[in-house]
Amino acid sequence: MAEQNKERLIIVAGPTAAGKSAAAVELALRIGGEIISADSMQVYRGMDIGSAKIREDEMRGVPHYLLDVLEPEEEFNVTVFQELARKAMDQIRSNGHIPIITGGTGFYSRSVLYDTACTENDTDKDYRHELETLGHEKGAAYLHEMLRERDPESAEAIHENNMKRVIRALEYLHDTGEPISEHNARERKKQSPYDFRYFVMTMDRAHLYERIDRRVDLMMEEGLLQEVISLRDKGLARDAVSMQGLGYKQLLKYLDGEMTLPEAVAAIKQETRHFAKRQLTWFRREPDVIWVDAEKEKLTDVYDAWHFT
Numbered sequence: 001m002a003e004q005n006k007e008r009l010i011i012v013a014g015p016t017a018a019g020k021s022a023a024a025v026e027l028a029l030r031i032g033g034e035i036i037s038a039d040s041m042q043v044y045r046g047m048d049i050g051s052a053k054i055r056e057d058e059m060r061g062v063p064h065y066l067l068d069v070l071e072p073e074e075e076f077n078v079t080v081f082q083e084l085a086r087k088a089m090d091q092i093r094s095n096g097h098i099p100i101i102t103g104g105t106g107f108y109s110r111s112v113l114y115d116t117a118c119t120e121n122d123t124d125k126d127y128r129h130e131l132e133t134l135g136h137e138k139g140a141a142y143l144h145e146m147l148r149e150r151d152p153e154s155a156e157a158i159h160e161n162n163m164k165r166v167i168r169a170l171e172y173l174h175d176t177g178e179p180i181s182e183h184n185a186r187e188r189k190k191q192s193p194y195d196f197r198y199f200v201m202t203m204d205r206a207h208l209y210e211r212i213d214r215r216v217d218l219m220m221e222e223g224l225l226q227e228v229i230s231l232r233d234k235g236l237a238r239d240a241v242s243m244q245g246l247g248y249k250q251l252l253k254y255l256d257g258e259m260t261l262p263e264a265v266a267a268i269k270q271e272t273r274h275f276a277k278r279q280l281t282w283f284r285r286e287p288d289v290i291w292v293d294a295e296k297e298k299l300t301d302v303y304d305a306w307h308f309t
Helices: 020-031 078-094 106-113 125-138 140-150 152-157 163-176 180-188 205-222 224-233 248-255 261-284 299-305
Strands: 008-013 033-037 098-102 195-202 289-293
Touching: 008 020, 008 106, 020 033, 020 098, 020 299, 033 078, 078 098, 078 106, 098 106, 106 261, 125 140, 125 163, 140 152, 140 163, 152 163, 152 180, 152 261, 163 180, 195 299, 205 224, 205 261, 224 248, 248 261, 289 299
Parallel strands: 008 098, 008 195, 033 098, 195 289
Antiparallel strands: none
């Protein structure tokens, strides 16, 4: 992976609750790095508990980027992430340090690592509006079934509740005549413009699920419900991109009387476990990944075996 005359870049990825944040901080302290968050929720101000946003004391003095940079009513997508991440990388390098992209949104990390072309487009706004209307009238499951019929591989990779990505996949197929899964497969074959190390934290599945359940219980103890109420009181609607995050959408259903609080908490745990499973599936498809068993080894030790020359 090492190549001369390429800028260095480190990715620390993995499923939720695998210990990425703490491991990335430890590595940054060891090698002189600064951290860029690749998380679709931590970018929002006021969404701290549900996104498991790293606290200032946990940063241990390591600069972090792309935290608290948008208001919850603003839209965040891969295009915005690429722009902000590249600016952060320039700043980190000007500081004489190594960028470390950290988070569980593999799609975001890959977009920078391989300079992936985004599939956001506005070529047929009428079709996009049609899909959005269908989603609101017939539900996310209806759109997801449309995608499953036309691009089953993408449907398998995209959760039905992620209506934005489902619509984007349907729109891409409509505009190009090509499944977005084929586009993504081509992108996966691209060579990175960086001299990089791509670490993925993992652990025994049962232990990971236990950690997820404990984390959700702790979030509730720390005031996740109050955080959701505060966001709703500020005017955040259920269909806002930011409110589609795990924890937020389930508690909004509770607040709207669609389920009891114990049912909402159980749903958060279940959907988070499913999300972690999909994250692991994503990372297994990635080339050049260095797996780190978080139960048996430290990221810094694994890095020592794969350090830059």
